[in-house]
Amino acid sequence: xxxxxxxxxxxxxxxxxxxxxxxxxxxxxxxxxxxxxxxxxxxxxxxxxxxxxxxxxxxxxxxxxxxxxxxxxxxxxxxxxxxxxxxxxxxxxxxxxxxxxxxxxxxxxxxxxxxxxxxxxxxxxxxxxxxxxxxxxxxxxxxxxxxxxxxxxxxxxxxxxxxxxxxxxxxxxxxxxxxxxxxxxxxxxxxxxxxxxxxxxxxxxxxxxxxxxxxxxxxxxxxxxxxxxxxxxxxxxxxxxxxxxxxxxxxxxxxxxxxxxxxxxxxxxxxxxxxxxxxxxxxxxxxxxxxxxxxxxxxxxxxxxxxxxxxxxxxxxxxxxxxxxxxxxxxxxxxxxxxxxxxxxxxxxxxxxxxxxxxxxxxxxxxxxxxxxxxxxxxxxxxxxxxxxxxxxxxxxxxxxxxxxxxxxxxxxxxxxxxxxxxxxxxxxxxxxxxxxxxxxxxxxxxxxxxxxxxxxxxxxxxxxxxxxxxxxxxxxxxxxxxxxxxxxxxxxxxxxxxxxxxxxxxxxxxxxxxxxxxxxxxxxxxxxxxxxxxxxxxxxxxxxxxxxxxxxxxxxxxxxxxxxxxxxxxxxxxxxxxxxxxxxxxxxxxxxx
Numbered sequence: 001x002x003x004x005x006x007x008x009x010x011x012x013x014x015x016x017x018x019x020x021x022x023x024x025x026x027x028x029x030x031x032x033x034x035x036x037x038x039x040x041x042x043x044x045x046x047x048x049x050x051x052x053x054x055x056x057x058x059x060x061x062x063x064x065x066x067x068x069x070x071x072x073x074x075x076x077x078x079x080x081x082x083x084x085x086x087x088x089x090x091x092x093x094x095x096x097x098x099x100x101x102x103x104x105x106x107x108x109x110x111x112x113x114x115x116x117x118x119x120x121x122x123x124x125x126x127x128x129x130x131x132x133x134x135x136x137x138x139x140x141x142x143x144x145x146x147x148x149x150x151x152x153x154x155x156x157x158x159x160x161x162x163x164x165x166x167x168x169x170x171x172x173x174x175x176x177x178x179x180x181x182x183x184x185x186x187x188x189x190x191x192x193x194x195x196x197x198x199x200x201x202x203x204x205x206x207x208x209x210x211x212x213x214x215x216x217x218x219x220x221x222x223x224x225x226x227x228x229x230x231x232x233x234x235x236x237x238x239x240x241x242x243x244x245x246x247x248x249x250x251x252x253x254x255x256x257x258x259x260x261x262x263x264x265x266x267x268x269x270x271x272x273x274x275x276x277x278x279x280x281x282x283x284x285x286x287x288x289x290x291x292x293x294x295x296x297x298x299x300x301x302x303x304x305x306x307x308x309x310x311x312x313x314x315x316x317x318x319x320x321x322x323x324x325x326x327x328x329x330x331x332x333x334x335x336x337x338x339x340x341x342x343x344x345x346x347x348x349x350x351x352x353x354x355x356x357x358x359x360x361x362x363x364x365x366x367x368x369x370x371x372x373x374x375x376x377x378x379x380x381x382x383x384x385x386x387x388x389x390x391x392x393x394x395x396x397x398x399x400x401x402x403x404x405x406x407x408x409x410x411x412x413x414x415x416x417x418x419x420x421x422x423x424x425x426x427x428x429x430x431x432x433x434x435x436x437x438x439x440x441x442x443x444x445x446x447x448x449x450x451x452x453x454x455x456x457x458x459x460x461x462x463x464x465x466x467x468x469x470x471x472x473x474x475x476x477x478x479x480x481x482x483x484x485x486x487x488x489x490x491x492x493x494x495x496x497x498x499x500x501x502x503x504x505x506x507x508x509x510x511x512x513x514x515x516x517x518x519x520x521x522x523x524x525x526x527x528x529x530x531x532x533x534x535x536x537x538x539x540x541x542x543x544x545x546x547x548x549x550x551x552x553x554x555x556x557x558x559x560x561x562x563x564x565x566x567x568x569x570x571x572x573x574x575x576x577x578x579x580x581x582x583x584x585x586x587x588x589x590x591x592x593x594x
Contacts, residue, residue, distance in 0.1 A: 060142065060143060060144070061090070061143065061144050061145060061164075062090040062091075062143060062144070062145050062146075062147060062164055062201075063090060063091045063092075063093065063135070063139065063142070063143040063145075063146055063147065064088070064090055064091070064092045064093070064147045064148070064149065065092075065093045065094075065095055065131050065135065065146065065147070065148045065149075066080075066092060066093070066094050066095065066148075066149055066150075066151055067095050067124060067127060067128060067131060067148060067149070067150055067151060067197070068094055068095065068096055068151035069096050069097060069119045069120065069151075070096050070097075070099050070103060070104055070119050072151040072152075073094065073096060073104065073106065073112070074104065075297075075298055076151045076152055076295070076296075076297075076298060076301065077094060077151050078298065079298035079301035079302060080151075080154075080155075080301060082301075082302070083154075083301050083302060083305035084154060084155045084156070084157055084305060085155075087157040087158075088155065088157050089157075089161070091111070091143075092111065093111040093112075093113055093134075094106075094110055094111060094112045094113065095112075095113050095115055095127065095130075095131045095134070096112060096113070096114055096115070096119055097114070097115050097117045097118050097119030097120070097121060097124075097127055098114055098115070098116065098117065098118070098119055099119040099120075113131075113134055115127055115130040115131065115134070116130065117130055123224055123225050123226045124226050125218075125221060125224075125225075125226045125229050126218060127226070128148075128197070128226040128227075128229075128230055129214050129217060129218050129226075129229075129230070129233075130214075131148065132146075132148075132202075132207065132211055132214060132230070133211060133214045135207065135211075136207055136208070136211030136212070136214075140204065140207065140208060140211075141204075143204065144203070144204055145164070145167060145201050145202070145203055145204065146201070146202045146203075146204070146207055147164075147199070147200070147201045147202075148197075148199070148200060148202075149198065149199040149291065149293075150197055150198055150199070150293060150294065152293060152294035152295055152296055153198050153199050153291050153292070153293040153294065153295075154291065154292045154293070154295050154301060154304055154305070155199075155290070155291060156287070156289060156290055156291070156292070156308060159248050159288065159289060159290040160248070160290040160291065162248055162290070163246055163247055163248035163290045164201070166247045166248075167201060167203075167247075169203055170203055170204075170205050171203055171205045171206050171209075171238070171239075171241060172201070172202075172203045172206060172241070172244060173195060173200065173201075173202055173203070173206055173231075173234055173238070173241050173242065173243050173244065174195070174200060174201045174202075174243070174244050174245075174246050175195030175196060175198075175199060175200030175201065175243050175246055175250065176195060176196040176198060176199070176200070176243075176245075176246065176250040176252070177193035177194070177195065177196075177242075177243040177244070177245055178193055178194060178195070178196050178227075178243075179193050179194075180194070180223065180225075180228050181225075184222070184223050184228075187222045187223065188222065188223060188228060188232060191235075191240075192235060192240070192242030192243075193231070193242050193243045194227060194228055194230065194231020194232070194234075194235070194242065194243050195227060195230075195231060195243035196227050196250075196252075197225075197226055197227035197230075198250065198252065198291060198293035198294070199250060199290075199291040199293065200227075200243065201246075202234075206234065206238050206241055209237055209238040209239065209241075210233055210234045210236075210237040210238045210241075213233065213236075213237040214233065217229065217230075217232070217233035217236070217237075231243060246290065248288075248289065248290040249285060249288055249289040249290065250289060250290060250291045250293075251285055251286050251289040251291070251292045251293070252293055252294075253276055253278060253279070253292065253293065253294060253295075275296075276294055276296050277296075278295050278296065278297070278300035278303070278304065279320070280303070280314070281314040281315060281316050281317065281320065281538070282304065282307065282314075282320070283316065283320035283321075283322075283323070283324045284313065284323065284324035284325050284345070285323055285324070286304070287307070287308060287311075287313075292304065307538060310463055310509050310538075310539075311345075311347045311348065311463060312327070312537060312538030312539060313325060313326050313327040313345040313347075313538045314326070314327070314536060314537055314538035315328070315331060315332050315335050315336075315535065315536045315538075316332065316342070317336070318336055318338075318339040321339055321340065321342055324342060324343075325342060325343040325344060325345035325346075326342050326343075326344065326345060326538075327344070327345055327464075327535060327538050327539065327540050327541075328344070328493045328494070328535045328540075328541065329341060329342050329343070329344050329483075329493065330479065330480070330483055330487075330493045330494070330495050331493070331494070331495060331496060331532060331535045331536065334479065334495060334496055335536070344493070346455075347459045347462075347463070347540065349455065349458050349459060349462050350462060355449075355452045355461070357384060357385045357386050357445060357448065358385040358386075358387070360386060360430060360431075360432055361389075361423075361426075361428045361429075361430065361431050361432070362381070362386050362387065362388050362389065362431070362432040362433075362434070363388065363389050363390075363391045363419065363423075363431065363432070363433050363434075364377055364378065364381075364388040364389070364390055364391065364433075364434050364435070364436055364438075365391050365393050365415060365419070365433065365434070365435050365436065366390055366391070366392060366393065366435075366436035367392065367393055367395050367436075367558070368392060370436055373436050373437060373552075373555075374390060374436045377434065377436050377437070377438055377439075378390075380439065380440055380586045381434070381438075381440055381444075383586075384440060384444045384445045384448075385445065386432065388434065391415075391419055391422075393411065393412070393414075393415035394411045394414045394415050394418070395411050395558070396411075397410065397411050397414055400524075402524065403524040404524075405524060405525075405526060406559065406560060408557070408558045408559035408560065409526045409527070409559055409560070411558075412501075412526070412527050412559055413518055413526075413527050416501075416514070416518055416527055417515065417518045417519065419433070420511055420514050420515040420518065421515060423506075423511055424511050424512065424515065428508065429507075429508050430461070430505065430506070430507060430508065431505070431506045431511075432503075432504075432505050432506075433501075433503075433504055433506065434502060434503045434504075434549065435501070435502040435503070435551065437502065437551050437552040437553075437555065438469070438502045438503045438549050438550075438551060438552075439549065439550050439551065439552055439585045439586055439587060440503075440548065440549050440585065440586055441546075441547075441548045441549065441584055441585055441586070442584055442585060442586055443584075444548055444549075447544075447548055448548060450490060451466070451490055451491065451544055451548070454489060454490045454491060456489055456490075456491045456540075456542060457489075457490055457491035457542065457544070459540045459542075460491060460505075460507070460540045460541065460542050461505065461507065462507065463507050463509045463539070463540065464507055464509070464510060464534070464539040464540035464541055464542075465504055465505065465506055465507070465510055465531060465534060465539065465540075465541040465542075466491065466504070466505040466541075466542060466543075466544065467494065467498070467500055467503070467504050467531065467541065467542070467543040467544065468503040468504065468505060468544050468547065468548040468549040469500050469502060469503045469543075469544070469547040469548060469549035469550050469551065470494070470498045470499060470500035470543050470547060470578070471499050471500050471502075471551065471574075471578055472497065472498050472499070472500075472578055472579070473497060473499075473577060473578075474577070475497045476495055476497030476498055476499075477579075479495040479496075479497060480492070480495055480498075490544060490545065491542040491543065491544055491545070492542055492543055492545050493541075493542055493543075494531055494532070494535065494541055494542065494543050495532075496532045498531065498532075498543060499528040500528065500543075500551070501527055501528055501530075502549065502551040503548070503549035503551075509539070510534060510539055513534060513537060513539070514530055514534070517530055517533055518530075526559075546579075546580075546581065546584070547578075547580060550575075550578070550580045550585055552571070553568070553569055553570075553571055553574045554569055554570075554571055555569070556569070571587075
């Protein structure tokens with residue numbers, strides 16, 4: 001019994017030692033694997049605990065990588081976050097390098113990946129390869145398609161979604177095809193195009209094929225361009241896959257123009273980067289594009305985003321007219337008489353509820369000494385369910401010596417400055433502004449509803465200015481009559497000789513541009529010039545014809561006094577000039593109109 005017990009004890013001790021050796025070895029292997037993974041993950045600037053969690057808005061189809069640097073994160077990327085990114089429905093990662101200076105602290109809400117390479121590298125060859133290595137190692141099976149853009153690329157989200165929805169391929173590389181600079185084509189070693197770095201899409205299967213060979217590609221570069229080298233790598237290791245053309249336009253800013261409409265060539269800085277000024281009046285093809293590149297300043301992002309969202313179609317220099325349209329072909333031709341006649345843009349009108357005159361915010365500009373005239377105008381508009389709020393203007397401000405405006409013109413500018421600031425502070429959406437001598441059409445309500453139902457009128461109501469009346473003189477009619485075979489509708493494009501601030505319907509989109517124009521130190525024109533100015537910016541500004549409102553000219557004007565001109569105050573003469581049919585307006589039969 002003792003022998004058996006001793007053997008059993010020896011067996012237990014032996015098995016215990018064997019078990020310790022076996023599991024100790026496994027433990028060592030486990031520790032080694034965990035340590036290796038931790039070091040490898042740390043090489044990409046993030047720990048396992050800090051790995052970004054997929055957002056709720058991710059559709060598991062597309063992910064976007066924005067290639068930037070730490071400085072661009074505070075400029076161009078910040079501008080993108082204030083413009084197009086809020087409407088972008090997919091996950092976004094921001095890729096920067098490592099800086100030897102004091103690195104900025106980024107919001108934890110942003111997926112900022114610090115790659116193990118110099119942040120100031122240009123061209124960003126290593127940064128580009130490491131971005132794709134990150135996607136391959138961390139998110140290969142999280143998304144079907146991987147998209148990358150440069151930080152100076154603007155994304156038209158609506159157009160991009162159309163483009164992405166058309167991508168169905170499993171092994172593709174989609175973007176703006178290029179074949180490289182002429183001097184380096186023989187060294188590239190590819191027989192098909194690569195995608196420009198402005199923006200491109202890579203399918204998961206394509207990423208799976210080439211990404212494991214990225215280190216080889218980094219060690220065998222032959223060109224000084226990140227997009228070229230990436231294209232070589234994909235072509236080499238993804239079975240000859242090359243860049244295919246995206247099914248939505250991707251536009252490059254190749255040149256801009258000066259104030260005379262002449263092309264201005266670009267220059268390069270000391271590092272070889274293009275110094276590009278984004279045009280103030282972009283060609284129409286930019287608005288149809290999914291991506292536009294490059295925009296080199298935050299101001300350019302905000303300017304173009306405003307033009308995209310408000311559908312602004314500005315007056316264009318002749319160099320941009322090919323394939324373009326404008327909001328107002330008449331003023332386009334007046335601005336550049338020798339250019340060809342452009343096409344008028346047709347804008348998309350958002351769905352809105354029925355327009356109710358009784359709920360319309362409306363102001364009447366007046367002065368304290370004109371109470372009788374004011375009450376008459378208020379009563380006339382009340383008959384059409386429009387309740388005018390008096391806004392008392394400025395009349396005694398001195399005219400600066402730097403301007404040639406009359407005292408009345410200068411005081412009207414000051415009055416409109418105060419009124420527009422009041423409207424903006426009140427956060428109004430739509431405003432009717434009339435002067436205290438405005439006379440509405442007898443069938444104003446019915447005619448106004450006809451205006452609202454017209455598409456070209458609705459374009460102005462939904463994002464521009466609708467002039468309900470105008471004092472158009474002979475030079476203006478000479479211009480407008482040239483277009484009488486084209487301008488036949490209820491609402492017609494104005495020319496630079498259309499005047500009439502006595503009855504205008506303004507959309508919220510025009511409030512700030514009007515105020516900016518009024519406050520500009522170098523802009524000392526009469527207020528009536530604001531309408532042509534907004535047309536040049538791309539806003540739709542049209543005139544109802546026949547006019548829904550006329551102005552009572554029988555009293556002396558405070559804007560341009562002409563006490564010795566009898567014809568100027570003769571309503572019959574003026575009606576003939578301005579093409580008003582007097583009996584259609586709310587003038588009492590007892591009134592003296594001569």
